Amino acid sequence: MGALTEIRWHGRGGQGAKTASFLLAESLIDQGKFAQGFPDYGPERMGAPIRGYNRISDEPVSLHCDVAAPGIVVVLDPTLIGSDDITGGLLKDGTVLVNSPSGAREIRKELGLEGGRVFTVDATGIALDEIGRPIPNLPMIGALLKVTDLADIESMTSIVRKKFEGKFTKPIIDGNVKAMKRAYEEVKAEK
Numbered sequence: 693m694g695a696l697t698e699i700r701w702h703g704r705g706g707q708g709a710k711t712a713s714f715l716l717a718e719s720l721i722d723q724g725k726f727a728q729g730f731p732d733y734g735p736e737r738m739g740a741p742i743r744g745y746n747r748i749s750d751e752p753v754s755l756h757c758d759v760a761a762p763g764i765v766v767v768l769d770p771t772l773i774g775s776d777d778i779t780g781g782l783l784k785d786g787t788v789l790v791n792s793p794s795g796a797r798e799i800r801k802e803l804g805l806e807g808g809r810v811f812t813v814d815a816t817g818i819a820l821d822e823i824g825r826p827i828p829n830l831p832m833i834g835a836l837l838k839v840t841d842l843a844d845i846e847s848m849t850s851i852v853r854k855k856f857e858g859k860f861t862k863p864i865i866d867g868n869v870k871a872m873k874r875a876y877e878e879v880k881a882e883k
Contacts, residue, residue, distance in 0.1 A: 697842065698759040701744035702778055703768030708829025712766075713744035716833060719843055719851040726753050735839040740774055748842060755857050766836055767791060767817070770865050773802055782808065789836055789879070791828045792816040796882040811839050815871075822871035823864060832870035835879035 699716075703709035710731040717729030718874040728747040761781040772778060779788065784806040790799045793814040800810040813835040815828035822831075830852065836842040837845050849869045856865045 695747040695749065696753070696755075697764065697840075698762045699746040699748075699764040699766060700762040700766065701746075701766045702772050702776055703742050703744070703829070704772070705717065705740045705742050705877045706827070707742075707768045708827050709742050709768055709850075711745040712768075712829040712833055713746050714841070715830075715848070715851060715855065716746055716836070717748075718747055719848045719853070722851060723843055723847055725749065726751060728753055728756075732758055733849075741772060762786065764789070764836070764840065767830055768832055770794075770799075773799075779803055779805055784808065787811070787839060789813070789832065789839060791832055793817060796880055809839070809881070811835065811877045811879050811881050815875055817833075818871050818874050818878065822874065823867035830868045831871045831875035834875035838876045840880045845873060848872065 693779060701709040703715055713729035717727040726749045730745055732743045736810045742751045747753045747755060761783060763783045765778060765782055767778055770790055770792045783805050789811045790841040792799055792812045794812060796810040799812055815831035816826045817829045819825060819827050834845060835842055837848060849872060851866055852869055
């Protein structure tokens with residue numbers, strides 16, 4: 693198998709980690725990649741910790757298990773830091789993206805992370821501004837696309853419009869697309 697990118701999403705029920713992993717996989721498949729997107733959770737209830745996973749490759753992916761050694765970790769809820777093993781198994785040169793108004797350096801210290809790259813974006817604040825609800829998943833996808841070379845933002849917004857059409861009103865769809873694009877522009881790296 694060729695180069696494999698593995699992503700682990702950490703969030704809570706209702707924040708959209710499962711939806712984010714599915715949407716990312718669909719977008720990448722539409723762009724000619726091989727991809728998986730799947731969740732892992734215990735009791736299905738609002739607020740319960742949940743993990744989502746992605747595997748992305750230029751060749752078929754035959755693995756069908758949780759992601760134990762991700763190259764990328766995406767944290768939708770910063771309150772999970774310290775209560776969940778956010779960086780467990782993270783590759784030495786891995787990337788961590790956290791939904792937080794705090795700076796990346798502050799989050800690195802909180803995680804006790806020595807290597808790799810750390811980024812932050814206030815995805816919840818952006819979601820509240822653009823869609824009126826604290827659902828950070830689509831802004832986090834936008835930020836993820838900015839800090840990686842996985843896909844382009846326009847392809848992703850096209851998938852979101854297609855998937856949400858008929859389920860949501862045009863203002864909600866437009867707000868989600870705007871939130872993704874805004875997070876893409878506002879993601880912060882360490883200084």
